[in-house]
Amino acid sequence: xxxxxxxxxxxxxxxxxxxxxxxxxxxxxxxxxxxxxxxxxxxxxxxxxxxxxxxxxxxxxxxxxxxxxxxxxxxxxxxxxxxxxxxxxxxxxxxxxxxxxxxxxxxxxxxxxxxxxxxxxxxxxxxxxxxxxxxxxxxxxxxxxxxxxxxxxxxxxxxxxxxxxxxxxxxxxxxxxxxxxxxxxxxxxxxxxxxxxxxxxxxxxxxxxxxxxxxxxxxxxxxxxxxxxxxxxxxxxxxxxxxxxxx
Amino acid sequence: xxxxxxxxxxxxxxxxxxxxxxxxxxxxxxxxxxxxxxxxxxxxxxxxxxxxxxxxxxxxxxxxxxxxxxxxxxxxxxxxxxxxxxxxxxxxxxxxxxxxxxxxxxxxxxxxxxxxxxxxxxxxxxxxxxxxxxxxxxxxxxxxxxxxxxxxxxxxxxxxxxxxxxxxxxxxxxxxxxxxxxxxxxxxxxxxxxxxxxxxxxxxxxxxxxxxxxxxxxxxxxxxxxxxxxxxxxxxxxxxxxxxxxxxxxxxxxxxxxxxxxxxxxxxxxxxxxxxxxxxxxxxxxxxxxxxxxxxxxxxxxxxxxxxxxxxxxxxxxxxxxxxxxxxxxxxxxxxxxxxxxxxxxxxxxxxxxxxxxxxxxxxxxxxxxxxxxxxxxxxxxxxxxxxxxxxxxxxxxxxxxxxxxxxxxxxxxxxxxxxxxxxxxxxxxxxxxxxxxxxxxxxxxxxxxxxxxxxxxxxxxxxxxxxxxxxxxxxxxxxxxxxxxxxxxxxxxxxxxxxxxxxxxxxxxxxxxxxxxxxxxxxxxxxxxxxxxxxxxxxxxxxxxxxxxxxxxxxxxxxxxxxxxxxxxxxxxxxxxxxxxxxxxxxxxxxxxxxxxxxxxxxxxxxxxxxxxxxxxxxxxxxxxxxxxxxxxxxxxxxxxxxxxxxxxxxxxxxxxxxxxxxxxx
Numbered sequence: 035x036x037x038x039x040x041x042x043x044x045x046x047x048x049x050x051x052x053x054x055x056x057x058x059x060x061x062x063x064x065x066x067x068x069x070x071x072x073x074x075x076x077x078x079x080x081x082x083x084x085x086x087x088x089x090x091x092x093x094x095x096x097x098x099x100x101x102x103x104x105x106x107x108x109x110x111x112x113x114x115x116x117x118x119x120x121x122x123x124x125x126x127x128x129x130x131x132x133x134x135x136x137x138x139x140x141x142x143x144x145x146x147x148x149x150x151x152x153x154x155x156x157x158x159x160x161x162x163x164x165x166x167x168x169x170x171x172x173x174x175x176x177x178x179x180x181x182x183x184x185x186x187x188x189x190x191x192x193x194x195x196x197x198x199x200x201x202x203x204x205x206x207x208x209x210x211x212x213x214x215x216x217x218x219x220x221x222x223x224x225x226x227x228x229x230x231x232x233x234x235x236x237x238x239x240x241x242x243x244x245x246x247x248x249x250x251x252x253x254x255x256x257x258x259x260x261x262x263x264x265x266x267x268x269x270x271x272x273x274x275x276x277x278x279x280x281x
Numbered sequence: 282x283x284x285x286x287x288x289x290x291x292x293x294x295x296x297x298x299x300x301x302x303x304x305x306x307x308x309x310x311x312x313x314x315x316x317x318x319x320x321x322x323x324x325x326x327x328x329x330x331x332x333x334x335x336x337x338x339x340x341x342x343x344x345x346x347x348x349x350x351x352x353x354x355x356x357x358x359x360x361x362x363x364x365x366x367x368x369x370x371x372x373x374x375x376x377x378x379x380x381x382x383x384x385x386x387x388x389x390x391x392x393x394x395x396x397x398x399x400x401x402x403x404x405x406x407x408x409x410x411x412x413x414x415x416x417x418x419x420x421x422x423x424x425x426x427x428x429x430x431x432x433x434x435x436x437x438x439x440x441x442x443x444x445x446x447x448x449x450x451x452x453x454x455x456x457x458x459x460x461x462x463x464x465x466x467x468x469x470x471x472x473x474x475x476x477x478x479x480x481x482x483x484x485x486x487x488x489x490x491x492x493x494x495x496x497x498x499x500x501x502x503x504x505x506x507x508x509x510x511x512x513x514x515x516x517x518x519x520x521x522x523x524x525x526x527x528x529x530x531x532x533x534x535x536x537x538x539x540x541x542x543x544x545x546x547x548x549x550x551x552x553x554x555x556x557x558x559x560x561x562x563x564x565x566x567x568x569x570x571x572x573x574x575x576x577x578x579x580x581x582x583x584x585x586x587x588x589x590x591x592x593x594x595x596x597x598x599x600x601x602x603x604x605x606x607x608x609x610x611x612x613x614x615x616x617x618x619x620x621x622x623x624x625x626x627x628x629x630x631x632x633x634x635x636x637x638x639x640x641x642x643x644x645x646x647x648x649x650x651x652x653x654x655x656x657x658x659x660x661x662x663x664x665x666x667x668x669x670x671x672x673x674x675x676x677x678x679x680x681x682x683x684x685x686x687x688x689x690x691x692x693x694x695x696x697x698x699x700x701x702x703x704x705x706x707x708x709x710x711x712x713x714x715x716x717x718x719x720x721x722x723x724x725x726x727x728x729x730x731x732x733x734x735x736x737x738x739x740x741x742x743x744x745x746x747x748x749x750x751x752x753x754x755x756x757x758x759x760x761x762x763x764x765x766x767x768x769x770x771x772x773x774x775x776x777x778x779x780x781x782x783x784x785x786x787x788x789x790x791x792x793x794x795x796x797x798x799x800x801x802x803x804x805x806x807x808x809x810x811x812x813x814x815x816x817x818x819x820x821x822x823x824x825x826x827x828x829x830x831x832x833x834x835x836x837x838x839x840x841x842x843x844x845x846x847x848x849x850x851x852x853x854x855x856x857x858x859x860x861x862x863x864x865x866x867x868x869x870x871x872x873x874x875x876x877x878x879x880x881x882x883x884x885x886x887x888x889x890x891x892x893x894x895x896x897x898x899x900x901x902x903x904x905x906x907x908x909x910x911x912x913x914x915x916x917x918x919x920x921x922x923x924x925x926x927x928x929x930x931x932x933x934x935x936x937x938x939x940x941x942x943x944x945x946x947x948x
Binding site for chain 1: 348351352355366367368369370371372373375376385387423425426427428429430431432434435436437438439440441442443459460462464465466469472473474476477479480486488511538540541542574575577578579580582583686689690692755756759803805806847849850854855857858
């Protein structure tokens with residue numbers, strides 16, 4: 035395959051960025067999208083030009099480190115992570131625009147690399163169960179109905195990649211936050227801190243510069259793990275109950 | 282250097298020398314089931330009020346690092362935690378799929394601490410230290426309790442109880458799991474516990490930071506030099522103790538199931554500063570990975586070996602059938618070779634055996650899938666029987682995400698046509714040598730999880746890596762490190778102290794030098810070439826001549842690297858080429874040590890198969906009379922960048938007091 039890439043290049047957090055056009059010939063449809071960028075980077079290096087910076091680590095769709103806006107779609111045209119996207123999803127001769135996640139809360143560090151530590155700070159605010167090492171009761175002491183365990187697992191599949199924020203016109207982080215609130219809220223172990231968790235996480239989310247949810251649904255559509263929109267309903271319900279002291 | 286240095290015999294004399302033996306001195310005497318309780322009792326306590334005056338650096342935020350960071354933070358120590366990724370939640374523990382073992386005996390199928398201990402020692406082919414392994418089995422049950430309390434959503438039965446499954450290489454069901462994403466769920470649990478401590482102020486987090494040197498002052502590990510990967514700033518971090526939880530070094534093979542960033546640099550820098558490297562050649566080649574499709578490949582993807590519980594592995598009986606559609610090959614023309622050779626364990630034999638037999642089938646010309654080089658490198662993993670027996674929905678519920686992943690990568694539908702699998706480098710049992718306290722040969726330097734050598738011997742059983750990472754992080758290290766910290770706080774170090782200045786200068790010089798070479802080859806091209814050498818000569822099967830050849834090849838490749846690598850960009854900015862260059866430079870040194878270790882160990886054991894040492898049936902043949910020891914290698918220095926002296930071998934004899942040595946058999 036022969037492709038035209040328009041890639042966002044930006045030297046540093048405060049530098050001005052621009053889209054730069056590259057031609058990449060001889061791409062195999064079996065390559066992953068990031069392997070295609072590896073090929074480009076090898077070529078740039080050989081030409082004495084600095085390679086394009088982008089994040090990736092596990093390259094098997096679970097660490098959440100990679101994430102590119104590909105021709106306007108977070109993680110590209112398939113429902114998967116950028117690292118699991120293969121070139122067979124594109125057409126020969128296609129022009130592909132590659133940009134970083136764009137959100138106030140995710141500043142660009144260089145080229146396609148952004149700072150997503152705002153997500154870590156939301157977790158710090160309350161995305162945990164306080165259980166010091168050694169203080170745990172026996173695992174079988176508390177039964178968890180399979181239905182709840184399965185729903186908790188579904189929500190806990192979130193990989194924290196940030197595609198939901200990048201896809202949302204409001205750059206809202208509510209799918210990410212809703213997933214965590216649902217994961218912990220489905221479990222008996224998560225009940226004692228449920229009210230303060232949701233309140234603290236929402237406060238941090240807003241302070242970090244993420245927008246609010248207006249029920250558009252782009253987040254869930256872009257989510258490589260298919261986290262459903264109803265975790266946001268759960269988040270809102272928990273928040274209302276927490277504020278009115280009913281949780 | 283040691284005073285009792287002597288030369289080994291034969292060809293080995295050119296490659297290394299032998300130093301004084303070493304031994305663990307921390308495990309107490311007495312019955313094995315009392316040792317850990319005794320050690321915890323004997324280890325000094327630190328008064329809660331004094332803990333905040335004591336600081337610990339932890340490098341790596343996988344299961345071992347995040348769990349240790351959270352636990353030490355909860356206890357009140359001052360922790361500084363480092364990871365090269367953008368968030369501690371990315372560490373590669375997250376990619377572990379299958380499960381975590383624990384001796385809970387919930388299935389009442391005869392499991393016990395002793396049986397988990399026994400299975401792990403046997404699975405490790407009798408090359409692990411008994412005391413460490415027993416403790417691992419002992420704390421395994423606590424791990425499950427801890428994780429459930431944190432909200433880890435393990436699979437459950439309809440009654441609300443935890444579900445278990447059996448896993449590669451054992452006959453009991455002791456594996457806890459969260460679909461095919463157990464590592465993710467356990468890591469998120471540890472990550473959340475760590476973030477809670479960051480919020481509480483007990484842990485300071487340094488993400489996008491990479492450790493590039495260890496600071497050793499007066500013989501004690503006292504800190505690290507780290508590079509801020511965003512600004513390029515070289516930073517000095519000092520503490521009372523340093524913990525390396527930096528994972529394994531499978532990426533020395535370039536293609537492996539490790540993450541792109543997984544590297545040996547933290548371990549290797551510590552090794553160069555005096556930490557012995559234990560059994561570097563013990564590498565685990567995992568049998569169920571998606572085969573290589575071409576030269577562009579950047580990594581290999583593992584599929585959980587839980588697939589072997591229900592999938593049946595086969596190749597065509599006849600070479601001429603290898604190109605056929607597998608569904609057209611009748612039952613009588615298929616060779617279910619693992620079931621044929623190992624009737625007792627069948628498709629569930631340990632990983633090293635399953636991998637080697639797959640290689641044997643392909644070497645015989647009975648491999649399937651596309652030609653890669655001269656061979657078809659793949660065997661079938663077939664779910665047709667399982668789908669007929671259990672129904673498609675049941676198979677989907679168990680393995681759906683793995684099937685989806687396979688379909689995405691290969692473009693084939695595994696519900697309809699058998700999967701193709703081939704072995705890939707997955708885990709390194711070797712690592713820095715540690716004693717029972719997980720302390721390395723440098724006082725104050727502790728090593729946990731995959732980064733140490735301690736628990737898996739020459740081969741790791743499935744679902745044991747997650748167990749070891751969390752055992753070390755939650756329960757072992759926090760109890761042993763206090764014995765060291767109780768003697769602190771250690772004297773305040775100045776940034777101008779010669780030990781600190783030397784470490785810092787060496788990092789700055791090395792960075793400058795990498796950027797100044799401006800040669801003609803990319804870092805990746807060196808990495809790929811090293812990977813080919815390692816896979817060919819230090820992979821699934823090793824020979825004396827092959828290893829000697831590999832050592833020569835690695836030495837000349839390393840020399841070329843320092844003459845001809847091209848690293849563009851600047852030191853004071855985010856520069857991924859520079860990051861990779863430093864990691865590959867260290868892999869180029871590690872690769873040589875791995876080959877020397879593999880050369881000197883003239884026996885086959887676990888993941889280390891020496892072609893010269895096999896039984897008449899082609900099974901691994903150990904030589905307990907000669908090699909019943911851990912090889913702990915001391916770095917011997919070199920005059921310039923990339924130059925290495927002949928390493929010094931220190932042997933730790935393995936005494937099996939509780940388990941009887943047997944030639945491993947899974948027939």
